[in-house]
Every structure is written in structure tokens, then in C-alpha cells.
Amino acid sequence: DQQVKQNSPSLSVQEGRISILNCDYTNSMFDYFLWYKKYPAEGPTFLISISSIKDKNEDGRFTVFLNKSAKHLSLHIVPSQPGDSAVYFCAASGGYGGSQGNLIFGKGTKLSVKP
Amino acid sequence: EAGVAQSPRYKIIEKRQSVAFWCNPISGHATLYWYQQILGQGPKLLIQFQNNGVVDDSQLPKDRFSAERLKGVDSTLKIQPAKLEDSAVYLCASSLGRLNTEAFFGQGTRLTVV
Numbered sequence: 001d002q003q004v005k006q007n008s009p010s011l012s013v014q015e016g017r018i019s020i021l022n023c024d025y026t027n028s029m030f031d032y033f034l035w036y037k038k039y040p041a042e043g044p045t046f047l048i049s050i051s052s053i054k055d056k057n058e059d060g061r062f063t064v065f066l067n068k069s070a071k072h073l074s075l076h077i078v079p080s081q082p083g084d085s086a087v088y089f090c091a092a093s094g095g096y097g098g099s100q101g102n103l104i105f106g107k108g109t110k111l112s113v114k115p
Numbered sequence: 116e117a118g119v120a121q122s123p124r125y126k127i128i129e130k131r132q133s134v135a136f137w138c139n140p141i142s143g144h145a146t147l148y149w150y151q152q153i154l155g156q157g158p159k160l161l162i163q164f165q166n167n168g169v170v171d172d173s174q175l176p177k178d179r180f181s182a183e184r185l186k187g188v189d190s191t192l193k194i195q196p197a198k199l200e201d202s203a204v205y206l207c208a209s210s211l212g213r214l215n216t217e218a219f220f221g222q223g224t225r226l227t228v229v
Contacts, residue, residue, distance in 0.1 A: 036220075042223075043119070043220030043221050046218070049217055087206075089157050101163065101170070101210070101213030101214055102160050103162075106157050107155070107156055107157050108157055
């Protein structure tokens with residue numbers, strides 16, 4: 001049973017436009033959410049995070065929005081650049097006991113930004 | 116600051132053979148993770164260490180997988196014997212603490228079992 005879902009395997013946008021990547025989760029114990037970017041043959045790179053006490057976190061061109069009632073978060077990239085082309089993973093952590101701190105990942109969304 | 120180091124980068128073995136992966140985390144990071152990423156999937160946690168103690172190994176197939184983190188720094192992950200379905204990228208990650216903090220990943224080891 002997938003606790004973190006990224007329902008769009010791929011997304012294509014034009015350079016300069018906004019990219020919106022979506023993520024849904026089912027576990028209400030999750031209290032910390034992260035986005036990672038992954039280029040081929042490299043490990044995931046941390047991009048931005050948000051705590052469940054917030055509904056928005058911004059870092060330069062990247063903004064993450066959290067809607068706890070809907071168990072939904074999204075990553076906005078504005079403006080999109082060709083170098084943003086990568087696979088983006090949504091991850092969540094929380095819970096109790098030994099599972100605290102474990103990151104649960106979605107399957108990823110492949111973003112292609114066309115010049 | 117040096118990142119998470121992993122070796123080897125690539126490994127091809129026959130089924131039923133054994134294999135070991137090595138990880139050196141970022142200096143000062145107490146928490147270390149091993150993840151398995153099968154093609155087309157997100158990383159899946161195998162084991163979490165806090166210093167040299169195991170915090171969570173509930174998803175580690177203990178009949179064939181083992182991991183240790185001696186002295187709370189470097190870690191090794193072993194598979195013995197390997198199966199075809201173990202073909203994946205094995206990622207090591209580390210973080211300062213366990214809670215509400217980002218994990219930093221190494222480049223991974225791509226294992227192919229033939």
C-alpha cells in the first residue's frame with residue numbers, strides 16, 4: 001500500500017513557464033515533507049522541505065504548498081529552466097518509534113523543460 | 116563539505132553470489148540509512164542506524180541482507196546469496212538527526228544480478 005503517491009509519471013513544460021508537481025499521502029502521522037531532485041546516475045538531491053505546522057515554504061524559484069486537510073502537497077517551480085529537467089521525488093516522514101525519521105518516497109515525476 | 120561516499124559505483128554478479136557495498140557518511144552525521152531503488156520506483160528504506168545502533172530494520176530481508184555500522188561512522192550492506200530481484204540501485208544517505216531533517220544521498224551502487 002503506497003503511503004506517498006505521485007500520480008503523474010511525467011510532466012512537460014515550456015521554459016519560463018510554471019511547473020507544478022503534485023503529491024498525495026495517506027498517513028496522517030506524517031509531519032515533515034520533502035522534495036528531492038534526481039538526475040540520471042546520481043543520487044537524489046534535497047530541494048526543499050516543509051513542516052506540517054506550515055502551509056507554504058519558499059526558496060528562490062521553488063515553493064512547496066501543503067494542504068493537510070486534503071493530504072496533498074505540491075511543488076511549484078517558477079520560472080522553469082531546462083536545467084530543472086530531472087525526476088522529482090516527494091518524500092514524507094513522521095510516525096512513532098523506530099519508524100520516525102524514515103523517509104517514505106513516492107515513485108517520482110519526470111519533469112522535462114523544453115527550451 | 117564532502118558528501119556521502121559510496122563504493123563501488125557498479126557491480127555485476129551471478130545469482131547466489133554474495134556482494135558488499137560500502138558507505139562513508141557526511142562527517143558528524145549520526146543517522147545513516149540504506150535505501151533500495153528498483154527501476155521506476157522511489158527509494159525504499161532497508162535499514163536506519165543512529166550512531167552504531169539499529170533503529171529500524173523492519174524492511175530488511177534478514178535471511179539474505181545484513182548491515183553494520185561499526186564505530187558509528189562507515190557502514191557496509193551485504194547480500195548473501197543474491198537473487199535476480201535484488202537488481203537495483205542501493206543508496207546510502209545520512210542526516211544530522213532522525214527527525215525533521217533532510218537526508219543527503221550518495222551516488223548509489225547499481226547492482227545487476229544475472
